[in-house]
Amino acid sequence: xCDTHPTRRGFLRAAGLAGAGxxxxxxxxxxxxxxxxxxxxxxxxxxxxxxDVASPRFTLAVMPDTQYLFDQDRIHPEPIVASFRYLLxxxxxxxxxxxxxxxxxxxxxxxxxxxEVSKAFRTLDANQVAYSVVAGNxxxxxxxxxxxxxxxxxxxxxxxxxxxxxGGATPDGYNTWHRFHAAGRDWLVLAxxxxxxxGGIAWANRVIAAHPKTPVILTTHEIxxxxxxxxxxxxxxxxxxxxELINNNDQIFxxxxxxxxxxxxxxxxxxxxxxxxxxxxxxxxxxYGGAAMIRLYHFDLARNTIDVQTLSPWIxxxxxxxRNLLAREEVELTSDVDYFSVPIDFTxxxxxxxxxxARPARPAQQLLVPGTIAYWRFDGxxxxxxxxxxxxxxxxxxxxxxxxxxxNSTLTYSADYHxxxxxxxxxxxxxxxxxxxGGYLTTAQGAPLNANTFQHGxxxxxxxxxxxxxxSGNNGWQALLSRWGESGKAxxxxxxxxxQEPIVTLSxxxxxxxxxxxxxVNQTGSATNWGHELxxxxxxxxxxxxxxxHTVLYVDGCPVVRNPSTPSNGLTTLNQPWLLGGYEYGGxxxxxxxxxxxxxxxxxxxxxxxEFMIS
Numbered sequence: 001x002c003d004t005h006p007t008r009r010g011f012l013r014a015a016g017l018a019g020a021g022x023x024x025x026x027x028x029x030x031x032x033x034x035x036x037x038x039x040x041x042x043x044x045x046x047x048x049x050x051x052d053v054a055s056p057r058f059t060l061a062v063m064p065d066t067q068y069l070f071d072q073d074r075i076h077p078e079p080i081v082a083s084f085r086y087l088l089x090x091x092x093x094x095x096x097x098x099x100x101x102x103x104x105x106x107x108x109x110x111x112x113x114x115x116e117v118s119k120a121f122r123t124l125d126a127n128q129v130a131y132s133v134v135a136g137n138x139x140x141x142x143x144x145x146x147x148x149x150x151x152x153x154x155x156x157x158x159x160x161x162x163x164x165x166x167g168g169a170t171p172d173g174y175n176t177w178h179r180f181h182a183a184g185r186d187w188l189v190l191a192x193x194x195x196x197x198x199g200g201i202a203w204a205n206r207v208i209a210a211h212p213k214t215p216v217i218l219t220t221h222e223i224x225x226x227x228x229x230x231x232x233x234x235x236x237x238x239x240x241x242x243x244e245l246i247n248n249n250d251q252i253f254x255x256x257x258x259x260x261x262x263x264x265x266x267x268x269x270x271x272x273x274x275x276x277x278x279x280x281x282x283x284x285x286x287x288y289g290g291a292a293m294i295r296l297y298h299f300d301l302a303r304n305t306i307d308v309q310t311l312s313p314w315i316x317x318x319x320x321x322x323r324n325l326l327a328r329e330e331v332e333l334t335s336d337v338d339y340f341s342v343p344i345d346f347t348x349x350x351x352x353x354x355x356x357x358a359r360p361a362r363p364a365q366q367l368l369v370p371g372t373i374a375y376w377r378f379d380g381x382x383x384x385x386x387x388x389x390x391x392x393x394x395x396x397x398x399x400x401x402x403x404x405x406x407x408n409s410t411l412t413y414s415a416d417y418h419x420x421x422x423x424x425x426x427x428x429x430x431x432x433x434x435x436x437x438g439g440y441l442t443t444a445q446g447a448p449l450n451a452n453t454f455q456h457g458x459x460x461x462x463x464x465x466x467x468x469x470x471x472s473g474n475n476g477w478q479a480l481l482s483r484w485g486e487s488g489k490a491x492x493x494x495x496x497x498x499x500q501e502p503i504v505t506l507s508x509x510x511x512x513x514x515x516x517x518x519x520x521v522n523q524t525g526s527a528t529n530w531g532h533e534l535x536x537x538x539x540x541x542x543x544x545x546x547x548x549x550h551t552v553l554y555v556d557g558c559p560v561v562r563n564p565s566t567p568s569n570g571l572t573t574l575n576q577p578w579l580l581g582g583y584e585y586g587g588x589x590x591x592x593x594x595x596x597x598x599x600x601x602x603x604x605x606x607x608x609x610x611e612f613m614i615s
Contacts (some may be wrong), residue, residue: 021061038128042284047088049129049164051097056301058182059094060217061087061294064102064258067138068289070117071107079292079314084123086313087294090496092454094296098165098180098187098389099129102258102281103136103194103221111150114139117588118154130164132178136221136259144174144193144200167207175200177207179214183301184202186211188251192220195237201244208249213354216251223257224278232280232336233266247271250352253344258282263310263337272352277342281310283333285328291315304345310338362422364393367613371605374398374449376424376580378598381413385545387427390441398449400580405431406588411581413437414596418463418539420614421598426463429581431592432474438592440582442484449578452604453521455570457548459607461541463598463614466512468537470594476510479583480542481600485574486587487526492519492572497526500586503572506544507583512536514560516544521570529553530562539598541614547606557609 040564063083071078087096106113124131139151156173160166167177168187174193179186188211190204209256223238234242238257246252250272261282267275285292291312298307310333315323323331333339347356353464367375375394390400402411414428431438445450462480479502488499503519514531529551543554552563580600581593599613610615 011322012583024612045085045088045123045127047091047127049088049091049127051180052089052095053181054184055095055096056183057095058299059096060297060299061096061099062102062256062281062297063292065101065104065136065138065284065290066101066117066292067104067107067136068284069292070105070113072110072113074291075113075116077116077562079288079312080117080120082314082317083292083294083312084120084129086316088123088127088129094298095182096296097130097182098178098189099124100189100191100217100219100256101131101133102219102256103134104258104284105133105151105155107137107138109139109150114150114154121159125159125162128162130178130180132160132176132189132219133173134191134220134613135194137194140174140194140478143197143553144170144172145197146174147172150248155495157177159451170203170315172197172200174263174311175203177204179211183299186214188214188216190216190218190220190252192241194221196220196241201241205243205249208251209288212251214251215253215350215354216249218246218252218255220255220257223255224264224266224280225260226262226280226337231263231266232264232278234278235260238278241273242268246276250274252276253349256281256469261285265337273343274349274352275344276343283310287330291330293328293330295338301346304343306344308338308340308342312597315380350474359420361424364423367422367599367601368394369603369607369611371603372601373452373604374488374600374602376600377425378399378413378427379417379423379425381425383413383415387411387413387439387441396448398447398578400443402439403442403582404439405582405592406435406437409437409439409592411441416465416596417598418465418541418614419583420541421463421539422613426465426596426598427581427595429593431528431581431594432471433476433478434590436592438581438594440589440592441580441581443577444578447577449602451573451575453570453573454546454604455521455548456604457606458544458571459544459601459603459605460506460544461602461613462506462600463539463541465539465596465598466508466534466536467595470512470536472510475508475591475594477583478591478595479505479507479579479581480593480597481506482583483571483573484576484579484584485572486584487519487572490519490572490574492524492526497524502584503574505583506542508534514542514553514555516551518551518568519572520568521572522567527551527564527566527568529560529564531555531560539596541612543607543614544608545606545613554609557612557614 065493105117133155137334157169165179169176176191178189222613224232226232265279283293293312296309315327372394373396392398414426483504485503507515516529583591
């Protein structure tokens with residue numbers, strides 16, 4: 001609660017909550033005293049705590065102010081015990097790695113209140129759960145130099161000596177730091193007092209400095225307060241913390257606090273120019289004092305997202321038919337301040353203090369797997385240099401030469417490349433259809449690749465990036481790789497065949513869907529594999545794999561859904577050149593690629609995913 005002194009209104013509100021009929025909640029016959037005693041049995045649940053530390057998905061659980069559940073003789077521990085038990089029984093489902101309480105455990109900080117809430121936490125202790133607790137203004141008063149208190153007796157450093165990841169505390173015992181391991185790395189939780197002294201803040205700066213590559217989540221009772229629209233602003237104390245602790249420590253990317261109500265959030269730039277997400281969550285003003293509601297921060301480093309969910313395990317556990325009218329509305333909160341997602345590019349956000357090591361370039365010889373018949377890479381050249389010729393580094397003499405669809409069309413080298421690409425370089429194509437313009441590459445007449453029919457299988461791979469200015473009308477149906485020759489002249493006229501389209505093309509539709517459209521040797525019509533819409537301004541890897549019977553299209557090593565089951569063997573040829581970045585229709589160049597092309601490799605057999613260049 002945000003007031004620093006209990007008021008008559010606050011007392012009456014708390015009393016009204018304590019007097020709410022528990023029978024209406026499906027707890028008929030259970031008195032307040034028996035509810036208090038329920039916490040004594042809390043440690044009976046033994047599930048263990050076994051986070052999957054390698055998974056890119058994990059959950060941080062947050063519990064805000066529970067003060068109205070522990071208010072003098074109005075003691076109701078069952079909701080908090082239910083939340084703890086839910087975290088234990090759902091731990092594997094959510095891969096929950098840590099719980100943090102945001103302070104104001106009790107209403108008055110009295111011995112009996114602290115004793116009762118301490119009993120509830122035994123469930124976590126018995127299962128060696130990693131958790132932290134901070135003092136709120138209803139638990140203590142003054143700064144962290146206040147000396148001994150019932151809070152410190154119950155939640156001081158000795159409480160956490162057996163807790164996984166406990167790192168240490170200030171000499172006064174009111175500030176602690178914790179660490180958990182998740183998604184293959186360490187994370188640090190700073191649990192700061194309601195009013196950390198100058199010494200406490202200096203200690204926090206030292207803890208962060210001692211772990212220079214570890215992302216930090218700061219938890220304390222007060223930093224930001226919310227507005228009616230769900231935005232949040234720094235309080236006076238929060239501004240002091242920002243100036244003295246948060247702003248200059250780039251490792252702090254997320255802060256969590258309670259104290260005020262209702263929920264809200266904001267984002268501020270620190271001195272490094274990076275986002276810091278500041279969230280307030282508090283439900284004590286809701287029915288049953290918030291019913292020990294918890295907020296689950298579901299981290300997903302693969303998706304670069306934190307999905308936030310808010311729910312009440314205590315009410316969830318009650319049979320729906322016995323929940324009263326108010327309880328029914330508190331099972332799960334789904335407004336945009338309680339149920340939302342936070343996009344974070346974790347690699348970029350943490351790159352300032354813990355940059356991800358760049359994957360080194362791999363020598364061409366290492367990529368020449370058995371069956372390689374063409375391998376083109378574009379590294380070792382100055383950025384912006386015009387392309388004169390590109391050798392086939394496989395040694396198969398399928399070299400590429402530049403060609404143009406219009407005058408003054410220059411194809412250049414680029415220093416940009418896919419982070420998993422063997423060669424650190426690419427080609428920048430600037431083509432288009434309206435009007436037709438741009439440069440592309442072609443094999444020579446008589447190159448060995450021109451005659452190959454691939455009847456024993458094949459793998460075509462390429463790295464590419466679609467520019468932000470991609471226009472479906474001007475760039476639709478541009479080809480990464482294409483084989484010269486019209487299907488009609490190759491004698492292919494089955495089905496809905498267009499006799500003027502090329503016999504092989506790996507293209508991008510106007511909707512940026514990859515399309516592998518070919519005329520196999522064993523059939524008169526075409527066979528087509530389709531991808532899905534790809535975001536702009538991002539690097540991708542495509543692989544098309546045929547085992548002599550069927551063809552599968554992969555994007556970033558993942559098979560797409562629209563791979564046909566129709567048998568497909570070989571690729572028809574008219575012994576004409578292959579095009580890189582060019583697309584032929586009706587016997588002439590019809591479209592030129594706009595974007596970047598990185599390493600391109602052709603292998604005359606089916607490769608497995610671990611053999612792809614991206615692996």
